[in-house]
Amino acid sequence: MENITVSIIIPVYKAEKYIRGCLDSVVRQTCQENYEVIVIDDGSPDRSGEICDEYARQFPMIKVFHQSNKGVARTREVGIQKAQGKYIVWVDADDSADPTLVENVLKKINESHADLILYGVQYQYQGIVTKEQIPQKEELSAMRRKSITGKYSTLWRMASLRDFWIGEKVPEEMERSAEDGYMSIQLFMKAQRIEVIPEILYYHIGDNPNSIRHTCDGKYYMGNFSIWYYRLHICEKNYKDLVAHCASRAFSGAVKAYSMSLINHDLPEKFQKELVESLRDLRRYPIGGRLRDKFLCWCIIHHIDGPCRRYANHKIKKLERKNRKIISDHKE
Structure with missing residues (x-):
């Protein structure tokens, strides 16, 4: 696992029903080089941690770390510490990545050396599927404005430089449910070159009753x-x-x-x-x-x-x- 460009980080908590689908999606990437998968089991009381260990024994790109429950904000900080890649990609344990996610991100990195890359997302909630593509690149000021309004406020729809995360700490009052929004703003304000991949590269499931939104x-x-x-x-x-x-x-x-x-x-x-x-x-x-x-x-x-x-x-x-x-x- 040398020359890692992309680190996919997956915080895991009470995701036994979904984690196999999530891990299958990240190990079956069309590009099998230049990326690693960092899995942080945040003290899951179900079999999530065992399933992650099972995958780690089969796939060398997966590294699993177990800890007592700290919450998603602090778990992400641990993931950043463990990651070796130049860029960070987030995948939630109850979601999945398109098979071409790593390939497309690496291609865009090589083309543009972007600080931050946005890509399209498919949402599934209560049987309804919607697709949100990003049709074109906008001025930097317009994209920063959208991060403020919450348009771009989920970390799993973007790849960003790992260096942007160093020294950042989500405030205590936001660690339960606003860490995405807070960190998205920090990333957009730091980025000088933002690129867009219009294709759907991430699949989000909003039906998990154990998720924070529920x-x-x-x-x-x-x-x-x-x-x-x-x-x-x-x-x-x-x-x-x-x-x-x-x-x-x-x-x-x-x-x-x-x-x-x-x-x-x-x-x-x-x-x-x-x-x-x-x-x-x-x-x-x-x-x-x-x-x-x-x-x-x-x-x-x-x-x-x-x-x-x-x-x-x-x-x-x-x-x-x-x-x-x-x-x-x-x-x-």
Whole structure:
């Protein structure tokens, strides 16, 4: 495994049902040279780790590392430390890569020596498949703007220089659910040459009930609030027309985070205080959206928790029904 150009990093947690398909996709690449596969088992309580070890015994490009559970943000940091490639490609354990992913990325690297490469993605959710190609390269400023709005905010749709990751650490309040959005912004701001591969090279499955997007707690929404509050402050300096949008999203995330934390008791007091102070600050912006959020904000600031608890319980039950349906559909 010399002259590694691309390191595919796969964080793994509770992915027993999906991990074989994921690993099959990365070991069956049309290009069998210049890449490695770094698998980090983040303390999975199921058989995910065993399955990864099984593949590592069969395929020399796979290296598996086991650790106690740290969460995806810290697991990615470990993956970066273990990787040897000049470029980093991310694959989630419940997703899969196109057989030509490495071949296409290497070709684009050789052609352009790009800092960051975007490629097309296919999404599958509740039986509906959508394809999102990137038809053409845009000006660097336009692509950076899209990273701020969340258009390009998932790490598995891009290959980037490993050097861009060195020294980066996702803030604690974003590590649960906003690490992609935060790191995407850092990558786009560092990149001076961004290239595009229009073809679909990644297949994302959104139906895994164990994934972060199917959770509903204070930590999840704390990340949601934090990334939009972070984007808001960037936009105040560089994208004035996006300020109201970012403020509204941050406002909604803060209300949800505080309300959910009252039920799940999963946010430390410092984060709860931060949410209250941030809601006070956000009221100076033109906030769009539902009157419900504005009412709950008033309750939070005045320490009236009853309506927030009722809202949180309603939202949790709604998500539980949704997840039960997903699990039922999978069994069928």
